[in-house]
Amino acid sequence: MIKKFFDALNQPLGRVGLLIAALVVLSGAVWGIAQAQKPPEQPIQFPHKLHVGLGIQCLYCHPGALRGPSPGLPTESKCWGCHQQLQRFADPTTPWPTELQKLRDYVQQGKPIQWIPVAQVPDFVHFVHRPHIAAGLNCETCHGDVSKMTVYENPQVINMGWCLNCHRAKTEDNSQNNPTNDPAVSAMLAEKRTKLTDCSTCHY
Ligand code: HEC
Ligand code: HEC
Ligand code: HEC
Ligand code: HEC
Ligand code: HEC
Incomplete structure (x- = not known):
């Protein structure tokens, strides 16, 4: 669908197409706001706050942020690997907190936990974590x-304007990105800007 859209841009009516695209993006943003305000009900109220506070690294549960095509969400066996060793609930007469009972049920019934994705871009958008982490x-x-979160909530709408704002900010020729006003850095920033704002960088 997006490929057709780009073909259409090369037609005389391409400009009208761009206008339509702008409108569609706008309506997408409104949809995004509605989404960001209402996080879905997750199968288990997983407390990020507590686990991050224990010193467990983000990458322990989301290892693909560095290596894989996507960060990934932990399976019940990763949770259980740790939770079955916790002594606090070893005594069978101790009642389990509700959310941990749910975890135990998933494990005992061999059912995968179906987390509902919240941080997501549509299929026709190319986003990978690696270059972003590499850029610091x-x-x-x-x-x-x-x-500070229990279940995860997006802090902002994830849309095209958000991506582009940062891509522009990171490639602006200003005192932050080019403190010594070096012409070679200016040229490098200009080249990067072209790349980071090009439609085909983010759309297949
Ligand atoms: C590396 C170890 C580790 C991993 C992995 C881990 N947890 Fe925990 N979790 C803990 C510890 C430690 C506590 C605090 C337990 C306590 O209070 O005794 C905890 C607490 C919790 C609680 C709160 C229980 C209460 O007292 O209300 C829930 C719910 C929970 N974990 C769910 C999960 C789920 C779901 C996963 C997998 C996505 C997971 N945990 C993965 C170590 C872990
Ligand atoms: C430049 C912004 C940016 C940074 C930095 C970033 N993320 Fe993301 N993250 C995103 C976007 C955008 C998505 C949605 C990607 C998609 O739908 O493919 C996402 C998706 C995710 C997901 C969803 C699960 C999945 O597999 O798709 C997890 C988990 C995640 N990020 C964890 C992390 C962790 C951990 C870090 C730090 C190591 C991190 N992210 C750094 C923007 C970012
Ligand atoms: C013990 C495992 C664990 C740790 C540690 C952990 N997470 Fe998560 N994360 C989860 C689980 C389970 C979910 C799915 C439930 C939810 O959305 O809250 C999740 C969801 C997310 C999502 C939303 C993904 C999506 O689209 O559904 C992001 C983003 C994220 N985590 C980022 C982080 C960051 C950043 C850190 C470190 C500060 C971190 N996580 C630490 C287990 C973990
Ligand atoms: C907070 C800032 C920030 C946000 C938000 C952000 N990016 Fe980036 N992005 C960067 C930086 C910095 C780089 C690395 C530029 C470099 O040094 O090469 C990058 C690189 C990329 C690349 C690799 C370009 C290449 O060289 O091939 C892609 C693709 C990309 N971003 C897509 C996205 C998409 C899609 C989104 C929104 C869903 C997004 N980015 C959001 C800062 C950001
Ligand atoms: C830095 C990444 C990035 C660049 C560069 C980019 N886009 Fe996007 N675009 C996105 C993201 C993310 C979305 C999905 C979220 C949304 O709808 O805003 C999107 C959505 C779209 C949509 C669909 C809107 C919808 O709601 O269905 C169209 C059409 C589009 N872009 C056209 C373009 C055109 C034309 C260009 C070049 C002028 C371009 N994009 C450049 C990231 C980018």
């Missing part, structure tokens, strides 16, 4: 302070 951005920049 940390998780908080885009995901907010997860160490």
